[in-house]
Amino acid sequence: MTCPLAGSVFKVVTSVGASVQEGDTLMILEAMKMETPITAPCAGTVKSVDVAQGQTVNEGQVLCTLG
Amino acid sequence: MDIVQLLHDLTGFYNLSLGMVFMWVVCVVLFYLAVVKEFEPLLLIPITFGAFLANLPCENMWNAPGVDPATGHVVAGGLYYYIMQGIHLELFPPIIFLGVGALTDFGPLIANPRTLLLGGAAQFGVAATYQCAYYFMGFNEGESATIGIIGGADGPTTILLAGKLAPHLLGAVAVAAYSYMALVPMIQPPIMNALTTHAEKRIRMKSLRPVGRAEKLIFAAMSCALTIMLVPPAAPLLGMLFLGNFLRESNVCDRLTKASQNEIINMTTIFLGTSVGATMTAENFLRFDTLKILCMGVVAFGVATAAGVLMAKLMNLTINRSNPINPLIGSAGVSAVPMAARVSQVVGATHDKQNFLLMHAMGPNVAGVIGTAVIAGYFIATLK
Known part of the structure; x- marks a missing residue:
C-alpha cells in the first residue's frame, strides 16, 4: 500500500502478521492538522509495515504490504 | 450619603x-x-x-490622549x-497575512492551477450577498460589501474591509465571520451532498505532481506582482501574504519563517481579536442590523460553497472531461484554511474510504485566500 497524501504517521494500528478485512484501519496519517485513517483496500495478511510512528511520509511512499 | x-x-x-x-x-x-x-x-x-x-x-x-484643562498637561x-490603532491604521490584518503566507503551501494550487477557478467561483457568494444586502436589506454599499466579504471566510480580510468601509459593523461582522468559519463542518456538507451525485462524490483525482522550490518562489513573486497590479488596494494584504510565503519557500530564512508562523501571528491575533471585540459596545452591537448581518453571513457561506461545487461540475462538463475533478473540492474555495479542505476530505471519505481529497482541496482553498483579498481590494477601490 502506498501513501495517498504527504504528512506524518500519527499512529500505526496494525502489525506484521495481522489478518485484516477490507476497510480495517491500518494506520492513521496526519496532514494539515487532520488525522486521516488509512484502511485496507482488501482482506489479507500484513506482510510488512514499512513506516514508524512519527515518521514523515511522502505521497507514493510504501506504507505496508498486504498479502 | x-x-x-x-x-x-x-x-x-x-x-x-x-x-x-x-x-x-x-x-x-x-x-x-x-x-x-x-x-x-x-x-x-x-x-x-x-x-x-x-x-x-x-x-x-479607551480614552484618546488629550490636554488636562485644569493643569494644561498632556494626558496619555x-x-x-x-493598541486599536493597529486596526484603525490597518496594520494587524496584513501582519496576520504575513503569518498565513508563512503557513501556506501553494504547491497544490501550482500543481493543479485549474483549481484557481474554484477559488474564484466561491467569491460569487461574496458578490451575491453584497447585492442582496444592498438591494433587499437596506444596507449602504460599504456595509453591503463588508457583509458580503464574510462569505470569503477570511477573518483578516473581513476586518480590513470593515475598518475601511463600515467601521461601525466591525464587531458584528468579525463575530459572524469567525463563528461561521467554526461552523464550516456543519454548514457545508448538506450543500455539498445536495449538489452532487453519488458517482461524482466518488471521483478519484490523479495524484498531484511534486512542485519544486524554484517554482514556488517564482509563483509567489509573480502572483504578488500580478495581483497587486490588478487590484492595488489589496497590496497590504497580498504583499504580506506573499512575503510570508516567499520566506517559507526560500528555505533559507528558517528563523523568520518560524517567527511569522508562531510569535508574530500569535501576538497579533491577541491584539487584533481584543481590538475587534472592543468595538462591540452595547450601542454598536445590540441593533437589529446585527441580526441581519448574522443571517446574511450564513447566506454568504452557503452561496460560496454552492458556487464552488457547481463550478467544479461545470468544469467537468467542459474543460475537464478527460481528467475530472471531484466536485466536493469546489466547496474548499471559501478560504477557511485548512478547515474547508478538511470538510472536502471528510465528505469524500464517507462515500469512498480510499479517496483522499485533502491535498486536492488545498488548491481551491489557498486560491480562495487570494480571491477574497482581491475582491476586497476591488471593493476598496470602487467604494471608498
Whole structure:
C-alpha cells in the first residue's frame, strides 16, 4: 500500500502478521492538522509495515504490504 | 450619603448600563462557544474578552490622549486607544497575512492551477450577498460589501474591509465571520451532498505532481506582482501574504519563517481579536442590523460553497472531461484554511474510504485566500 497524501504517521494500528478485512484501519496519517485513517483496500495478511510512528511520509511512499 | 457619593466618585458601578449587562450575557454565550464547543477559540476568546472589557465601565482603557484643562498637561491615552490603532491604521490584518503566507503551501494550487477557478467561483457568494444586502436589506454599499466579504471566510480580510468601509459593523461582522468559519463542518456538507451525485462524490483525482522550490518562489513573486497590479488596494494584504510565503519557500530564512508562523501571528491575533471585540459596545452591537448581518453571513457561506461545487461540475462538463475533478473540492474555495479542505476530505471519505481529497482541496482553498483579498481590494477601490 502506498501513501495517498504527504504528512506524518500519527499512529500505526496494525502489525506484521495481522489478518485484516477490507476497510480495517491500518494506520492513521496526519496532514494539515487532520488525522486521516488509512484502511485496507482488501482482506489479507500484513506482510510488512514499512513506516514508524512519527515518521514523515511522502505521497507514493510504501506504507505496508498486504498479502 | 458619603458612602454613596464615594461609590459614585471612585467606582464604576454608577456608569453601568442595562445594555452593558446584556452584552455580558452575549459574552457568556460567546465564551461558551469558544471554550466548551471550541468554535475558533484562538480568535473568539480574544474577541469576546475585548467585548467584555468594552462593556465594563473602565473609560481609561479607551480614552484618546488629550490636554488636562485644569493643569494644561498632556494626558496619555488609554492602553487600548493605542493598541486599536493597529486596526484603525490597518496594520494587524496584513501582519496576520504575513503569518498565513508563512503557513501556506501553494504547491497544490501550482500543481493543479485549474483549481484557481474554484477559488474564484466561491467569491460569487461574496458578490451575491453584497447585492442582496444592498438591494433587499437596506444596507449602504460599504456595509453591503463588508457583509458580503464574510462569505470569503477570511477573518483578516473581513476586518480590513470593515475598518475601511463600515467601521461601525466591525464587531458584528468579525463575530459572524469567525463563528461561521467554526461552523464550516456543519454548514457545508448538506450543500455539498445536495449538489452532487453519488458517482461524482466518488471521483478519484490523479495524484498531484511534486512542485519544486524554484517554482514556488517564482509563483509567489509573480502572483504578488500580478495581483497587486490588478487590484492595488489589496497590496497590504497580498504583499504580506506573499512575503510570508516567499520566506517559507526560500528555505533559507528558517528563523523568520518560524517567527511569522508562531510569535508574530500569535501576538497579533491577541491584539487584533481584543481590538475587534472592543468595538462591540452595547450601542454598536445590540441593533437589529446585527441580526441581519448574522443571517446574511450564513447566506454568504452557503452561496460560496454552492458556487464552488457547481463550478467544479461545470468544469467537468467542459474543460475537464478527460481528467475530472471531484466536485466536493469546489466547496474548499471559501478560504477557511485548512478547515474547508478538511470538510472536502471528510465528505469524500464517507462515500469512498480510499479517496483522499485533502491535498486536492488545498488548491481551491489557498486560491480562495487570494480571491477574497482581491475582491476586497476591488471593493476598496470602487467604494471608498
